[in-house]
Amino acid sequence: xxxxxxxxKNTELKVALAGNPNSGKTTMFNELTGSRxxxxxxxxxxxxxxxxxxxxxxxxxxxIDLPGTYSLGAYSEDEVVARDFLTAGDYDVVLNIINSANLxxxxxxxxxxxxxxxxxxxxxxMADEAEKKGIKIDKNKLSQLLGTPVVETVASRGRGIDNLLxxxxxxxxxxxxxxKIDYGSEIEDLISEVExxxxxxxxxxxxxxxxxxxxxxxxxxxxxxxxEREVGASKxxxxxxxxxxxxxxxxxxxxxIIIDRKYEFINEVIAESVKRPAADEEPENVxxxxxxxxxxxxxxxxxxxxxxxxxxxxxxxxxDPLIGYIETFFEIAGGWIGxxxxxxxxxxxxxxxxxxxxxxxxxxxxxxxxxxxxxxxxIGVLEDSGYMSRAAYVMDKVMSKLGLxxxxxxxMIVGFGCNVPGVMATRTLDSKRDRIISILINPLMSCSAxxxxxxxxxxxxxxxxASTVVFSLYIMGIVMAxxxxxxxxxxxxxxxRSHFVMELPPYRFPTLKGVIIHMWEKVGAFxxxxxxxxxxxxxxxxxxxxxxxxxxxxxxxxxxxxxGQLAAPIFAxxxxxxxxxxxxLVFGILAKEVIVGTLGVVYxxxxxxxxxxxxxxxxxxxxxxxxxxxxxxxxxxxxxxAIKSETQSWKWTLVTASYLFVLAWITAFVVYQxxxxxxxxx
Amino acid sequence: MPLAMxxxxxxxxxxxxxxxxxxxxxxxxxxxVSGKSVKIHRSSGGSLIVGIGDNRIALGRGMAHKVIVNTGxxxx
Numbered sequence: 001x002x003x004x005x006x007x008x009k010n011t012e013l014k015v016a017l018a019g020n021p022n023s024g025k026t027t028m029f030n031e032l033t034g035s036r037x038x039x040x041x042x043x044x045x046x047x048x049x050x051x052x053x054x055x056x057x058x059x060x061x062x063x064i065d066l067p068g069t070y071s072l073g074a075y076s077e078d079e080v081v082a083r084d085f086l087t088a089g090d091y092d093v094v095l096n097i098i099n100s101a102n103l104x105x106x107x108x109x110x111x112x113x114x115x116x117x118x119x120x121x122x123x124x125x126m127a128d129e130a131e132k133k134g135i136k137i138d139k140n141k142l143s144q145l146l147g148t149p150v151v152e153t154v155a156s157r158g159r160g161i162d163n164l165l166x167x168x169x170x171x172x173x174x175x176x177x178x179x180k181i182d183y184g185s186e187i188e189d190l191i192s193e194v195e196x197x198x199x200x201x202x203x204x205x206x207x208x209x210x211x212x213x214x215x216x217x218x219x220x221x222x223x224x225x226x227x228e229r230e231v232g233a234s235k236x237x238x239x240x241x242x243x244x245x246x247x248x249x250x251x252x253x254x255x256x257i258i259i260d261r262k263y264e265f266i267n268e269v270i271a272e273s274v275k276r277p278a279a280d281e282e283p284e285n286v287x288x289x290x291x292x293x294x295x296x297x298x299x300x301x302x303x304x305x306x307x308x309x310x311x312x313x314x315x316x317x318x319x320d321p322l323i324g325y326i327e328t329f330f331e332i333a334g335g336w337i338g339x340x341x342x343x344x345x346x347x348x349x350x351x352x353x354x355x356x357x358x359x360x361x362x363x364x365x366x367x368x369x370x371x372x373x374x375x376x377x378x379i380g381v382l383e384d385s386g387y388m389s390r391a392a393y394v395m396d397k398v399m400s401k402l403g404l405x406x407x408x409x410x411x412m413i414v415g416f417g418c419n420v421p422g423v424m425a426t427r428t429l430d431s432k433r434d435r436i437i438s439i440l441i442n443p444l445m446s447c448s449a450x451x452x453x454x455x456x457x458x459x460x461x462x463x464x465x466a467s468t469v470v471f472s473l474y475i476m477g478i479v480m481a482x483x484x485x486x487x488x489x490x491x492x493x494x495x496x497r498s499h500f501v502m503e504l505p506p507y508r509f510p511t512l513k514g515v516i517i518h519m520w521e522k523v524g525a526f527x528x529x530x531x532x533x534x535x536x537x538x539x540x541x542x543x544x545x546x547x548x549x550x551x552x553x554x555x556x557x558x559x560x561x562x563x564g565q566l567a568a569p570i571f572a573x574x575x576x577x578x579x580x581x582x583x584x585l586v587f588g589i590l591a592k593e594v595i596v597g598t599l600g601v602v603y604x605x606x607x608x609x610x611x612x613x614x615x616x617x618x619x620x621x622x623x624x625x626x627x628x629x630x631x632x633x634x635x636x637x638x639x640x641x642a643i644k645s646e647t648q649s650w651k652w653t654l655v656t657a658s659y660l661f662v663l664a665w666i667t668a669f670v671v672y673q674x675x676x677x678x679x680x681x682x
Numbered sequence: 683m684p685l686a687m688x689x690x691x692x693x694x695x696x697x698x699x700x701x702x703x704x705x706x707x708x709x710x711x712x713x714x715v716s717g718k719s720v721k722i723h724r725s726s727g728g729s730l731i732v733g734i735g736d737n738r739i740a741l742g743r744g745m746a747h748k749v750i751v752n753t754g755x756x757x758x
Contacts, residue, residue, distance in 0.1 A: 070711035075704060102736060105713040133736075219703065255703070263715045287738065288723060297726040393740045397728040405742055406729065430708075499705050500729060500742030501712050 013061045013172055014090065015054075018082060018113070019097035020106050021068030022505040024125045028097055028155040029065040030517060032165075056165040064091070067427075070105070072112045073220075076430040083222070086118060089206075092172045094120040095164070100130035100137060100152075103274060107266045110146065114179035117208040120148055121167055127152045127160070134277040141273040147179055156511065178208050181265045183258060190217060190246050190254075197239055201231040217243055218255040287506040291390065300394035307387070309471065311378040315371055316467050322370035323455070330363035352553065353542060361538030361597040362531075368452040368593070373523050375448050379417050380518035384510035388413060389502060396500065402482060403489035405500035408438045412481065415445030416474075417522060419639040422447075423646055430499070437488045439643055440656055443635035444481040446474050449592035453630050456596050460611040461623045469624070473631050480632060480663065533638075537590045538597050545601055554602050564602070574629060574665070575622035575672040585629065591636050621681035625672040632664035683753070685720060685732065686746035693721045694751035701748035712739055714749050719756045 019025045033052025050065040066085055067078035086094065096113060098106040113120055124130075124137060143150040151167050153160035182188065194213040203212065207226075215223035216239060228236045247254050294303055334355045341351040382388050388410060396406030408429060415422030419442050426438045454473055458466035544563065545554040555561055556579060564579030567586055571577050584598035596610070603613035618626065634657045635643075644653045675681055688694060696718050699706050713734045714720070723738065724731040730741045741749075 071707070073707045073711060075708060104735070105737065108711070108713075255706075256699075259710050260716065263710075263717075285736070288733075291724070291731065291738070295724055295726075295731060300726075389740070393729065393731065396740070396742070397726070400728060400742070406740065499708055499745050500740070501708050501745055502740045503712065504731065504738040504740055506736075506738075 011059050013059060013092045013169065014064070015061050015168060016064045016066055016085065016091045016094045017097055018066045018086060018094050018109075018120075019068060019123075019125075020070055020099065020102075020109055022503060023068070023097045023099040023102075023106060024155045025068055025097040026065060027511075027514070028095075028123070028125060028153070029063060030513070031155045031158055031161055032061075033063050054165065056162070056169065059165075059169050061165070061168065069109065071109055072116070077427045086113065087116070087207075089118075092119070093168055093174065094118050095123050095168065096120045097123050097125050097155075100124040100127050101133055101135065103130075103135075103137070104263075104266055104270060107269065108262065111179065111181070111262055111266060114146060114148060115181065115208075115214065116211045117178035119171075119174040121164075121171055122146060122148055122150045123164060124150060124152045125155050128154045128157070136275040138273045138275075142269065145269045145273060147177060148174070178211065180210065181261060183214070183261050186246075186250060187217065187254060187257060187261075190243065193242065194239060197235075197242070198231075201235045203227070203230050214258065216240075218258050219243075285506070287386075287504075290507055291504070294387070294390050295393055301398075304391050304394050307382075307391075308474070311375070311382075312467060312471050312474070314378055315374045316470070319371040319374050323367055326367045326369065330359060330367065334359040334363065349546070352546075356553070356601065357538060357542030358535070360600055361542065362535055365452065365534050365593040365597055366527075368455065369523065369527075371451055371455065372448045373519065375451070376417055376519045376522040377515065379413065380515040381510050382413070384508065384514050384518070386505045386507045389504050392502065393504065398482065399485075400500075402485040404434055404437060404485060407500065407502050408434055411438050411442060412445050412478075415442045415447060417448055419443050419445065419447045419635055420642045423639060423642040426646065433492070436647065436652060437485055437492070439646060439652065440488055440659075441481040441485050443639055443656065443660060444477045444484065444632065446477045446631055447592070447639075449636065450630055452593055452596045454627055456599075456610060457614060457618070457623045457627055460614040461618060461620050469627075473627055476628065476667075477631055480667070484659075484663070533591050534593055534597070537587060537594045538601075541587060541594075541598055541601050560602060570665075571629070573673070574668040575625045575676075576618065576629075578617060580617070581626060585633065588630065589634050589636060591638070592630070595630060619682055621672060621675040624675070624681065625668045628668045628671050629664050632660060632667055634658075634661045634664075683751060684747040685722075685741075685749035685751050686730070686743055688722045688725075688751070688753070690722050690725050692753070693719060693755060694753045695719055695756035696749060697752045698750040699748060700750060705745060705748055709745065709749060713737060717756060720749070720751065 017025050017029055029050065029052060032054040052063045052065070054061040054063050064085070066082040069079045069082045071079075072083050072086070073079065085091075094113065096110050098110060110120070110122055122142070124139070130137065137152075139150045139152060149167055149171050151160065151164050153164055155161070183191065191210060191213045194216060195209050198209055198212060203209065212223060212226070216227060224236070224240070227239065231239075243254070250257070293299060296303075337359065338351055338355040341354060342348075382391075391413065392406040392409045394406075395409040399406055399409055408426075410428070411422045411425035414425045422442045422445060423439050426435045426442070429435045429438060451470075454470045455466075458469045462469045541560060544560040545558050547559045551558045556565065560583050561579055563586065564581075564583030567582035568577050568579045571582050571585070576582075580599065580602040583602055584595045587598045588595040599614070600610050603610060603617070614623070634640075640653055640657055643656055644650065647653065685694070685696075696714060696716050698716055699709050699714055701709075718734055721733040722730060723733050729743060730746050732739055732741055732746075
């Protein structure tokens with residue numbers, strides 16, 4: 001199996017973590033590598049292949065966190081990633097993380113890996129939860145029955161980690177024996193025959209032959225593809241028809257028999273190695289009691305709305321005072337640096353570049369760190385507590401009317417933080433149709449980058465109703481997403497339906513470490529963006545505001561002014577036909593935060609700040625119309641890039657970019673013209 | 683009868699999983715296997731929450747029709 005094993009240095013190991021979602025796999029990864037990682041609590045949180053490094057004694061371990069999977073069936077792209085990695089075999093040992101409190105289902109995956117001949121250590125994680133439930137596992141017996149080492153851990157408390165590392169190093173060269181389950185004479189005879197044929201046809205020796213035979217008998221689509229690649233279509237057909245012929249004579253479908261035998265084997269293993277308290281009825285646990293309220297038919301959606309409202313209140317009430325401090329800091333810093341520069345005789349142009357361009361531009365974005373910080377904190381708590389999958393369940397009814405199901409709602413909530421991970425989170429969806437629709441509507445979830453724009457406008461023009469105005473925008477985004485999903489469902493991919501099955505993990509208190517790692521990762525990404533994309537755009541805007549040479553800074557005659565004037569007529573019917581507003585929207589496509597920075601430059605904020613300038617240039621109605629535009633129009637380049645790489649299609653990327661612009665224009669038009677007719681906020 | 687027909691609070695024993703390959707495999711992956719006992723925790727007209735042992739699983743109605751159960755309960 002492990003092909004490149006011997007090529008690595010003796011003190012270097014490549015280790016992969018594999019296991020069911022909610023087995024504590026990501027927590028284990030954090031514990032082993034201490035890397036800045038995210039710990040989630042809903043199915044499929046690990047959407048990318050995450051790599052970290054662990055050190056133990058003289059050894060250096062490369063640790064790969066594979067997406068959580070329930071089996072090697074590979075239905076969603078997440079699972080395909082895990083399966084491809086595991087079958088390719090480029091690793092020393094797989095640490096199969098098992099939820100000890102939920103042994104039978106977790107072992108179903110373990111058994112599949114063992115049958116394939118994967119060299120693995122069975123890691124009985126969450127051993128404390130099993131203990132609490134009175135489950136006693138005989139490690140030695142289990143190890144003997146499975147034919148592989150077994151280690152006990154509690155990753156969330158760092159228990160058993162050293163022992164695990166020790167065992168990993170000791171067992172780096174596990175004997176390559178695979179588990180054999182007796183599938184009964186009928187199937188066993190067929191397996192031998194298929195194996196014989198595979199040998200005759202020179203089927204790759206690197207793949208466990210028995211495993212391949214079993215997979216073929218199960219009609220596993222991937223295995224059938226592999227067979228055709230390896231031996232050619234005509235020989236593959238011979239094997240397939242042999243299997244089909246036997247299946248006709250059998251009393252049940254072979255895949256059913258194989259699944260049943262696997263579970264029977266697991267039941268036997270558990271009967272011999274595990275002692276459980278005899279309880280006829282599963283008692284209602286705490287999670288069930290919470291669920292009785294949270295997933296209630298009538299209360300479910302109101303509770304979800306209340307949770308979202310609480311998140312916004314939390315973000316604003318706590319964030320706003322902090323914003324004030326940071327604002328003051330940048331004002332003072334800008335003024336002080338400006339005067340220092342003048343004193344040492346730096347030309348006014350360069351001084352303006354540093355104070356107006358860099359400090360003003362980047363500062364105007366960095367001001368919002370507290371809000372973004374708090375928003376991600378709240379989303380992190382939502383994920384890690386287990387509420388996220390309940391929200392998905394609650395929303396299933398609404399979503400299913402749109403032809404989607406509840407699971408599609410999770411990427412939408414993630415999108416509130418940032419649309420890039422939102423788009424990536426659609427990987428856990430197993431039908432292509434669900435994925436495409438979820439991707440198309442994800443940018444309608446108002447990401448944290450748009451928040452600065454709302455806050456500035458709401459603060460300037462809607463002081464007493466600021467948070468209501470901002471909340472209404474978030475709701476508008478959701479409503480638009482619902483409408484668009486319904487429309488896409490009607491016009492695209494008719495008929496295709498997917499299967500809704502989703503685990504609801506038990507509620508957990510989010511760990512401080514997990515939430516902080518999550519939050520820091522996101523805020524770090526924001527700072528990085530501020531330092532790169534936003535910085536470059538701010539510099540670009542400053543340059544455009546100063547050219548052609550000799551023009552007054554950021555005036556209508558500068559390049560940026562001419563540029564804005566060119567685009568302005570498009571927005572005139574929406575109530576904000578000024579060249580300043582147009583220019584900010586154009587640059588906003590590079591990164592939404594830039595809208596604020598651009599407005600700061602073009603209104604040459606200076607005295608009185610941007611808020612005063614906005615008050616002078618926007619009526620409340622025009623401001624609301626502008627915010628509607630900001631909410632709905634073309635997503636930023638990073639999101640478009642994510643859409644391109646996830647859909648592998650320019651078509652869907654362009655569809656997203658353009659339909660959103662049209663939608664935004666029409667909606668803003670209705671808002672503005674409707675408001676004018678009714679005389680609201682004029 | 684299909685699992686979807688059960689009322690909240692009722693317990694039954696899985697006797698068979700029907701339906702297409704993918705649907706069947708997804709259900710077995712999540713622990714829906716013949717001989718297991720399932721309990722309906724919640725059924726709101728749309729999807730259900732069912733319990734298999736300590737696991738709680740949200741299940742679409744379509745999927746719940748593919749799980750055939752016997753209300754007599756499991757033998758052990």
